[in-house]
Amino acid sequence: MAEAMMDALDAEQTIFCPAFPRAGRTVYQGHLFVDGTLLNESGMQNHPLNPMQDANLVRFLARQVTRPVGLLRYHDLADASSAGGSLQTHRRDGIAHGVIDCVDDSQLQTIAAAVSDMPLLTGGSGLARYLGDAYRKSGLIETHRASSELPAISGRSLILSGSCSQATNQQVAKAKSFCSTWQLDVLEIARDPGTYQRRLLAWAEASDANRPLLIYSTDDPEGVRSVQQTLGANEAAELIESFLGKVAVELTTDFGVRRLIVAGGETSGAVVRDLGIRALKIGPEICAGVPWTQSIGGPPLAIALKSGNFGDENFFHTALEMLA
Ligand SMILES: Nc1ncnc2c1ncn2[C@@H]1O[C@H](COP(=O)(O)OP(=O)(O)O)[C@@H](O)[C@H]1O
Numbered sequence: 001m002a003e004a005m006m007d008a009l010d011a012e013q014t015i016f017c018p019a020f021p022r023a024g025r026t027v028y029q030g031h032l033f034v035d036g037t038l039l040n041e042s043g044m045q046n047h048p049l050n051p052m053q054d055a056n057l058v059r060f061l062a063r064q065v066t067r068p069v070g071l072l073r074y075h076d077l078a079d080a081s082s083a084g085g086s087l088q089t090h091r092r093d094g095i096a097h098g099v100i101d102c103v104d105d106s107q108l109q110t111i112a113a114a115v116s117d118m119p120l121l122t123g124g125s126g127l128a129r130y131l132g133d134a135y136r137k138s139g140l141i142e143t144h145r146a147s148s149e150l151p152a153i154s155g156r157s158l159i160l161s162g163s164c165s166q167a168t169n170q171q172v173a174k175a176k177s178f179c180s181t182w183q184l185d186v187l188e189i190a191r192d193p194g195t196y197q198r199r200l201l202a203w204a205e206a207s208d209a210n211r212p213l214l215i216y217s218t219d220d221p222e223g224v225r226s227v228q229q230t231l232g233a234n235e236a237a238e239l240i241e242s243f244l245g246k247v248a249v250e251l252t253t254d255f256g257v258r259r260l261i262v263a264g265g266e267t268s269g270a271v272v273r274d275l276g277i278r279a280l281k282i283g284p285e286i287c288a289g290v291p292w293t294q295s296i297g298g299p300p301l302a303i304a305l306k307s308g309n310f311g312d313e314n315f316f317h318t319a320l321e322m323l324a
C-alpha cells in the first residue's frame, strides 16, 4: 500500500511511525512496545484479523515491500536538524522506508518537524497530533485553530463493540453493569442475518430507554478461534462488520440513538461507512488518542471511535459521563 502511494505521489522516501508514547506505544531499536511490553506479547498476538507476532518493525516491514527498509535510531533524533540529516542520509543511500524510533512525545514533535515536507507519511495518530503545528510553522496550512468542544447532541447512547483486544474485553465486562447488553451470536448471524437482526431490534425497542445499549461481538481468543474455525477469519470479520454497520443505521434512524461509541478500528470503519459519515469534527479527548467527535454527513451524531487497545477499563463510562 505504501509503495503504491509513493509511486502515485512520486515520493522517494517515507517514514513508518506508529509510536504514541502518551498512549503507551513506543518504538525502540525498531521494536514496538505496548505499555512497555513487546507487541507480540501484549495480547495483540491474538488479534482476530492481524495477529501481531513480530515486534521487530524493520523485519516485519521488509517482508512486505520491494524497496530497502532502514531504521532511524533513537540517538539520531536529538532535534529536527539531526533527524532531517539522518533522513537525508537514508535518501542518499536509497532507503525508501524508514522505521523510526520514538519513546516520548517530544520526539514526535521533533519527527513531525523533520518530515513536514514529505508527501507521504505512514504511522499512527500520535504523529498526526503534531503535524498540524509542523505544517503551520512551515507555512503549508493557515494558522486558524478551531475550538475543541463537546458535541451538544442529546439522545440515546449506543456502544457497538467488534474489538477483541484485551482492553476492550475489560471495558465491555465493566460496561455490563450500567448498560442493556446484547452479546452477538456470530454463528446465528451467519445462519439467518435477517431474523437475527429483527430479534435484536425488538430487544432494543423493549429495553429501558434510560440505559445505554451495549451490543458486542467482543470475545476472548478462544471464542474468536472457535467462530473462525467454523466461518473462516475473514468471513467472520466481514459478517460482523457488516452486521454492526446495519445495526448502527437502524438504531440511529428509528430508535433515537444520537450518541455512539464504536470499539475497534476495522469495526469503526465499517460503521462510519454504512452511516454515510464523510468527516468528523474533533472534540475533547476521552483518553489519550480517543476524542469525542461530531459527525459531518450522515445523521447528526456524537461519535467516539476507539482503537482496540486504547483506554482503561472504565472507558465507556467515562466517555458517556462526559456528555451527561
Ligand atoms: N467474536 C468474534 N469472532 C471472530 N472475529 C471477530 C469477533 N468479534 C469481532 N471480530 C472481528 O475482529 C476484528 C477486530 O478488529 P478491529 O475492529 O480493528 O478491532 P481492534 O481495534 O481491536 O483491532 C474485526 O474485523 C471484527 O469483525
Ligand SMILES: O=C(O)[C@H](O)C(=O)COP(=O)(O)O
Binding pocket: 020, 025, 123, 124, 125, 126, 265, 289, 307, 308, 309, 310
Ligand atoms: O492499540 C493500538 O495501538 C491501536 O489498535 C491502533 O491501531 C492505534 O492506531 P492509531 O492510528 O494510533 O489510533
